[in-house]
Amino acid sequence: xxxxxxxxxxxxxxxxxxxxxQAICRGIKQITSxxxxxxxxxxxxxxxxxxxxxxxxxxxxxxxxxxPPQVVLMGLCGSLxxxxxxxxxxxYNDCVALxxxxxxxxxxxxxQCCSQLSSLxxxxxxxxxxxxxxxxxxxxxxxxxxKRQLGQxxxxxxxxxxxxxxxxxxxxxxxxxxxxxxxxxxxxxxxPDLTPAISADGxxxxxxxxMGMLKQPIAATRLIRGSLRGLKVLEELSFRLFx
Numbered sequence: 001x002x003x004x005x006x007x008x009x010x011x012x013x014x015x016x017x018x019x020x021x022q023a024i025c026r027g028i029k030q031i032t033s034x035x036x037x038x039x040x041x042x043x044x045x046x047x048x049x050x051x052x053x054x055x056x057x058x059x060x061x062x063x064x065x066x067x068p069p070q071v072v073l074m075g076l077c078g079s080l081x082x083x084x085x086x087x088x089x090x091x092y093n094d095c096v097a098l099x100x101x102x103x104x105x106x107x108x109x110x111x112q113c114c115s116q117l118s119s120l121x122x123x124x125x126x127x128x129x130x131x132x133x134x135x136x137x138x139x140x141x142x143x144x145x146x147k148r149q150l151g152q153x154x155x156x157x158x159x160x161x162x163x164x165x166x167x168x169x170x171x172x173x174x175x176x177x178x179x180x181x182x183x184x185x186x187x188x189x190x191x192p193d194l195t196p197a198i199s200a201d202g203x204x205x206x207x208x209x210x211m212g213m214l215k216q217p218i219a220a221t222r223l224i225r226g227s228l229r230g231l232k233v234l235e236e237l238s239f240r241l242f243x
Contacts, residue, residue, distance in 0.1 A: 008120060008241050010037050010178075011069035016162060017041045018204060020075045023231040027238030037072075037242060043202020046138050046165040052202070053169040070117055070176040073166055074238060076230045077134065077158040077181040078141060078191075080151030084158065085186050086226040087233050088130065091122045092179035095134040095163040096154050108154065111167035114176035121178050124241055132157035134179065136164035142193040142219075151187065158183065182237065184223070184230035191223045192216045 015024045021041045028036050040056070042049050077090065084090065097109040122129050135156035141147050151157065163179055170177050185191050197209035213220035 008072070008117075008124060009070050010072050010117075010242065012038045012040055012071045013238070013242075014040045014042055014071055014073045014166060016044055016075045017202075018044075019227070019231055020234060023235040024074055024238045027235040028242065030239050031243045033243060042162065042166075044198055044204070045161050045202045046136065048200070048202025049162045050165045050169055053166065057169070057173065068174045068176070070114075071170060071178070072117070072121065072241070073163065073177065073179040073181075074234065075160065075162070075181050076184040076227065076234065077160045078147065079157070079183045079186045080135065080141075080147045080159055081157045082148075082187055084130065084132070084183050086183055087229050088183045089125060089128050089233065089237060090132045090134075090158055090181055090183065091118055091125070091129045092134045092163065092181070093118065093131050095136055095167055095179070096156060097164045098135060098137045098150070098154075100138065109164070111164055111171060113167065113179055117176045117178040121180055121241065125180075125237075129180070130157075134163045134181075135159045137161055139195040140191075140193060140198075142191050142195075144187055144190050147187045180237065180241070182230040182233045184226045186226070189222055190216070190219050192220050 013024060015021045024039055028039060043052055092113050094110050094112045122131060133156045135150060135154050137159055141150065141159050160181065167177055192212045194209060194212045197205050197212055199205050
């Protein structure tokens, strides 16, 4: 399929702040052939992104009043399955929330992505994208063992910190939301536990981030390499999808 024959009708790209946002901006900046989508930088984590979007929705000028925009969430994620490795592109079918109480008697909380928009995104990417279930966590899952356990328990393939919250806010408003992420850490190795480096407002705290990396230098080096590779793919992906 010739990707130039397809057009992703997206008006807004949502992406976590920091390096992921910068990678998307670099990719979109290269587009000259058509109007560029708006890029919305969001905080990290469930509660901060929920508060951010609820406030954002209260500003009518952010989107057409009678026509909720089509939105693509882009960013990095972690693999929960040996089937997906660093640099792989995934398109979410749906997203489940991590149960803090680990109460398996309750049904899973599931939010669906827009099937039509997700299908269009997947067609544009061809065999380079895998359709997956995402798991949204309120903390960074750093242990490879826990990753595999969560993947099996929730029947999920990848983990992030914002997907479920975004769908929970935007789906009831009638938004069409697709989610495309690039894997930056796999399920075979541990990564540093950087949860203490995430502040209450969803930003990263430089000193705790640096200390978390220094405590586990080998794991930190692996995470940095994976993140750099994932960010490069993310930049190329944004250009490919919207040019």
